Amino acid sequence: MIDGLRRLGRSTLRWFNRLGRATLFLLRLLGALAALGKRPGLIVKQLYSLGVLSLPIIAMSGLFVGMVLGLQGYANLVDFGATSSLGTVVALSLVRELGPVLAALLYAARAGSALTAEIGLMKATEQLAAMQMMAVDPFARVFAPRFVAGVIAMPLLAGIFTAIGILGGYFVAVQQLGVDSGAFWSQMQAAVRLVDDVINGVVVKSAVFGWVANWIAVFEGYDAIPTSEGISLATTRTVVNTALVVLALDFMLTAIFFGV
Amino acid sequence: MGTLKKLELAVGIFVALGLAAFFMLAMKVSNIADLGEDKGYKITARFENVGGLKVRAPVTMGGVRIGRVVGIDLDPRSYEAVVILSIEPKYDRLPTDSSASILTSGVLGEQYVGLEPGGMDEYLKSGGSLKLTQSALVLEKLIGRMLTNAASGDKPPAKTP
The missing domain is CATH 1.20.5 (Single alpha-helices involved in coiled-coils or other helix-helix interfaces)
Known part of the structure; x- marks a missing residue:
């Protein structure tokens, strides 16, 4: 009994300890941003590996999610003769929720895990220590470019996911199921508002998710136990923690933006 | 490099x-802007009440979509709603005495403009207008009329015990 309580206390303390270290890490990361202005090439390189290489999975997933929304929405709306609202259903679900959330989850699985593994391996092979020996700050040289590139890439990926999803829904609804194309777009345009839905939904949400996902990924790599087992553990933790935090934050943001 | x-x-x-x-x-x-270009010719129709008609709603004749609504405005003098319809150029033989009515697709569906062809030999041109129109059915008015009819007109005969 006492033992169990003590174990609970220890894991709570450890959790807060990690949170504190992650916060300090983020502050140091932000402090290193100024040095980044001199070397924008580092960000471009990371934008390639985090953003461009994530494009295929983001585009394919967006297409399929949009097509499934079109099919399911049609199957349910056709009973009420309200298939003309299909555009609204597809666009609102993608713009408000599915676009930013799914893009962030896919990003964590594709790019976040790679970030953690890369940085963890750098740590295990003592590349980070070697950099410090040469008076190269790994925060300015390794962590900050990856973080900034990820934060830039995330909203772009979410936007691409959402746009392709809506096109997928359009393809299924209009080309396959025969929903009127004018009604599809006009009902969508009547219901989707630029600031309330597109800006708050896609842009703000994915910016927040990008911030969190990259923070977790870079920190987990930095904080990994420098063994092969430790790196695999850290990679798993990145994906799991990012998914949990993104979904929890999504609930909060939805309550703020769309709650009554 | x-x-x-x-x-x-x-x-x-x-x-x-x-x-x-x-x-x-x-x-x-x-709904920030509509960039899609519009090649059809425009005709106007005046309605007492357009109900829930929206811009870009379809215009049909015989159930076939032949154009869409591109504008809804209120005439400030006659207090009539002016609906601007854009008809596809290939449907250029609509008689001038065609009639327009605002209909609803399905029970919960959106509203659209249905055209009925007339019998004249002259055809509508760009800028022409439809004279015969029938307004949208507004459910509240319909029920209100039914209730007043029931109250005033045909009273059921008083029953005698």
């Missing part, structure tokens, strides 16, 4: 794609 240029090109394409996606979300998905 070649690989760096290729990499920069890929990143440039990625950023441009992302911006294009946002542009599409702003322009095509939300």
Whole structure:
């Protein structure tokens, strides 16, 4: 009994300890941003590996999610003769929720895990220590470019996911199921508002998710136990923690933006 | 150096794609603007009440979509709603005495403008107007009329015990 309580206390303390270290890490990361202005090439390189290489999975997933929304929405709306609202259903679900959330989850699985593994391996092979020996700050040289590139890439990926999803829904609804194309777009345009839905939904949400996902990924790599087992553990933790935090934050943001 | 240029090109394409996606979300998905060009000819129809008719709603004749609503306005003198219809150029033989009515597709569906052809030999041109129109059915008015009819007109005979 006492033992169990003590174990609970220890894991709570450890959790807060990690949170504190992650916060300090983020502050140091932000402090290193100024040095980044001199070397924008580092960000471009990371934008390639985090953003461009994530494009295929983001585009394919967006297409399929949009097509499934079109099919399911049609199957349910056709009973009420309200298939003309299909555009609204597809666009609102993608713009408000599915676009930013799914893009962030896919990003964590594709790019976040790679970030953690890369940085963890750098740590295990003592590349980070070697950099410090040469008076190269790994925060300015390794962590900050990856973080900034990820934060830039995330909203772009979410936007691409959402746009392709809506096109997928359009393809299924209009080309396959025969929903009127004018009604599809006009009902969508009547219901989707630029600031309330597109800006708050896609842009703000994915910016927040990008911030969190990259923070977790870079920190987990930095904080990994420098063994092969430790790196695999850290990679798993990145994906799991990012998914949990993104979904929890999504609930909060939805309550703020769309709650009554 | 070649690989760096290729990499920069890929990143440039990625950023441009992302911006294009946002542009599409702003322009095509939300109601900021309608960039789609409109090749049809315009005719107007005046209604007492357009109900829930929206811009870009379909215009049909015989159930076939022949155009769409491009504008709804209120005439400030006659207090009538002026609906501007854009008809596809290939349907250029609509008689001038055609009639327009605002109908609803399904029970919960959206409203559209249904045209009935008339018998005249002259055809509507761009800028023409439809004289015969029938307003949208507003459910509350319909029920109200039914209730007043029931109250005043045909009273059921008083029952005698």
